[in-house]
Amino acid sequence: MKKRLLSIVLGVAMTTTLLAGCGSSSTDSTADSSASAAASTAETTSTAEAAAGSTAAVDTGADEGKVLNIQCWNEEFKSRVEDHYPGYEKDSSDPNKGKIGDVTVQWTITPSDDNAYQNNLDNILPENADASADDKVDIFLMEADYAKKYVNSDVTMNVKDLGITDDDISQMYDYTKDIVKDSDGNLKGLSWQACSAGLIYNRAAAKDVLGTDDPEQVQEAVKDWDTFNETAAKLKEKGYTVTSSANDTYRVYSNNVSGPWVQDGKVVVDDNIKKWVDDSKKLVDAGETGTYDLWSDDWNKGFFPDGKVFCYFGPAWLINFCMQADQDGSIANQGGWGFVEGPQSFYWGGTWIAAATGTDNPTLVKDIMLTMTTDETVLKDIVVKDSDCVNNKALLEELANDDSFQSPILGGQNPYKMLAAGAEKVDMSNISDYDQGCNEEFQKAMKNYFEGNTDYDGALAQFKTAITEKYPDITMD
Amino acid sequence: MKKKSKVVSYNKWGYIFLIPFFVVFTVFQLIPLITTIYNSFFENYRSGLKQIGPNFVGLANYGKILTSGELWKYAGNTLIVWLIGFIPQIFFSLLLAAWFTDPSLRLRGQRFFKTVIYLPNLIMASAFAMLFFTLFSEQGPINSILINMGILSKPFKFFSSIGATRSLIGFMNFIMWFGNTTILLMAGMMGIDTTLFEAAEVDGATSTQIFFKITLPLLRPILVYVLITSLIGGIQMFDVPQILTNGSGDPVRSTMTMIMWLNKHLYSKNYGMGGALSVLLFIITGALSFAVFKATDTRESTY
Secondary structure (H helix, E strand, O other), X not given: OHHHHHHHHHHHHHHHHHHHHHHHHHHHHHHHHHHHHHHOHHHHHHHHHHHHHHHHHOOOOOXXXXXXXXXXXXXXXXXXXXXXXXXXXXXXXXXXXXXXXXXXXXXXEOOOHHHXXXXXXXXXXXXXXXXXXXXXXXXXXXXXXOHHHHHOOOOEOOHHHHOOOOHHHOOOOHHHHHOOEOOOOOEOXXXXXXXXXXXXXEHHHHHHHHOOOOHHHHHHHOOOHHHHHHHHHHHHHOOOEEEOEHHHHHHHHHOOOOOOOEEOOEEOOOHHHHHHHHHHHHHHHOOOOEOOOOOOHHHHHXXXXXXXXXXXXXXXXXXXXXXXXXXXXXXOXXXXXXXXXXXXXXXXXXXXXXXXXXXXXXXXXXXXXXXXXXOHHHHHHHHHHHOOOEOOHHHHHHHHOOOOOOOOOOOOOOOHHHHHHHHHHOOOOOOOOOHHHHHHHHHHHHHXXXXXXXXXXXXXXXXXXXXXXXXXXXXXX | OHHHHHHHHHXXXXXXXXXXXXXXXXXXXXXXXXXXXXXXXXXXXXXXXXXXXXXXXXXXXXXXHHXXXXXXXXXXXXHHHHHHHXXXXXXXXXXXXXXXXXXXXXXXXXXXXXXXXXXXXXXXXXXXXXXXXXXXXXXXXXXXXXXXXXXXXXXXXXXXXXXXXXXXXXXXXXXXXXHHHHHHHHHHHHOOOHHHHHHHHHOOOOHHHHHHHHHHHHHHHHHHHHHXXXXXXXXXXXXXXXXXXXXXXXXXXXXXXXXXXXXXXXXXXXXXXXXHHHHHHHHHHHHHHHHHHHHHHHHHHHO
């Protein structure tokens, strides 16, 4: 018995050390490989440029690659292509594969939290031209928070080199093009979405507290931040919180700043962001909002009537893609939301399609980009099926004036007039390469201040530490 | 003469059987160890698509880590959270091991209970942390139960309270490791000569006296071993707090352990700082391992 016990203990100890060895070694070996990868970056970019030049001349798809690799961070674009791209066949055995003609489409999904998606792209894109034909990234998707980083580098192809002309994209909103123009004015990506956003309110709560759910009168109750905060106090009396979390209003403030996050290598906290901190602290202290992380289960509770949340802030994609409209009993399922502009106009998110330098499927890439972002039948389909807000002025105009068009989630309201007007107003002049990291870390740090675990200065110090860990090259003061 | 040559040929087989270990050790442990030390002397990180370095900076990375004050804060966090888990762990393990090995108790179903207490260790730490995260979330089941029972009037934010978050991490580590410690201590207790217990009983010692005057002193080497290995495990604490706080170490970084901090540097591909921190942790762990050798040495000399 003694011996057997001892041998079990030894066995366990040995397996543990073996496994421990595996764990530490894998981190170190990746360290090595990416260090060597980095060394070859310089030569790769020059060959990449040559490759980009030569691919532009190809006009038939005859000798192009057999695998189309697409990098993205969620299912959204994938489901758009599956539903709307003509000739796309799903692979029944593997959800991340599909076929267009005889080309296999391979989707790679990396979640975007904590810069994981960006870090992945940073690793593979510089070497893309040297990758083997089937591994070459052909298309990758970008968000506004970090698009500039890729746009201002050689890893992204100029859409002109793919054969896309100014005429093709004349109906797009200017802001969707400004984001993806490099410092010389070359356009490097296209988007099918216009992500102007607004305030999405719970109609039942509005009737209960404000006595009406008419969008114009609700807008009066949230027309600026002072009125918004007064309304929050009224909602509290009836047991509602004005938003699910303080983070809900963050984007509204942060889109209306006077300068970018990083100026001359230094992080600057804008006055409007400071105002977000002060306003939110008051709301949290009064119990008028929570401090949940966005996308967490607690945050989601307000999608259902029992969550007792008055409003969320977001663009069209939040309404149709995130609010669990297909779930029985959710407010979205019962058509219980309404849409108004809110205290300040803002945009949130949006997905840009970019071609990776070194792609071996330029013709197909061009066709996907054009079909998904400019083809009016496809765009209209997207509106009807997914109630997305598409990036096409003429189409939005037509929808805004079409009384027969009603969004079931919004209880029959037609949001497109507001969305179209909002898209014209979006100003992208204050974005920087570092926005995703700064936005995430700032909200994380301030959560501690809102919950009373530290004062504002303590939270700011935490933000500073986190930023220098994420971006060792920028400073705080 | 003939006999001696036979011994030599057996030795040869011994070395051959050791080759796989040495190959694995060199490739997966020795070489990474050396490159980590090498990397710690360089400024080497990535900023977006740009690669900065590697530039030789001598001991600058060590200076930055040791002077910033962050290291001591995270070392303190690690120690506190480890203690919260270790104190109940050693208490319950000693108690259970004493009961299981006591022949006069003749506990029924020993095998069953030994399996049950070891089971939590088989669950993946990250899965366990996810489970606790859901259980203790603001609108999760624990809060609903406490409110329904009338203990709380509104949900308690476990993950916004420094004490609660640290205690939860300590509690999880306790649940996961006390079975393992119990088995180690049982092995130690079974190694004690039973005649000593019998002699004590004949002399009329109570079971408490036997435990404190015979079991504990003779168990000392094993206890020291358990303490040191648990301390090393504590220094390397990572998965439970990482998953439970979503990598943030919140509230106010009071649950950020040293390895979580290391992970932050490696996540932004800052190999210089990551290397320097790893070397510092290696030195601490090395010193503790040396203490284990010392402890096992004294054990041999007392017998």
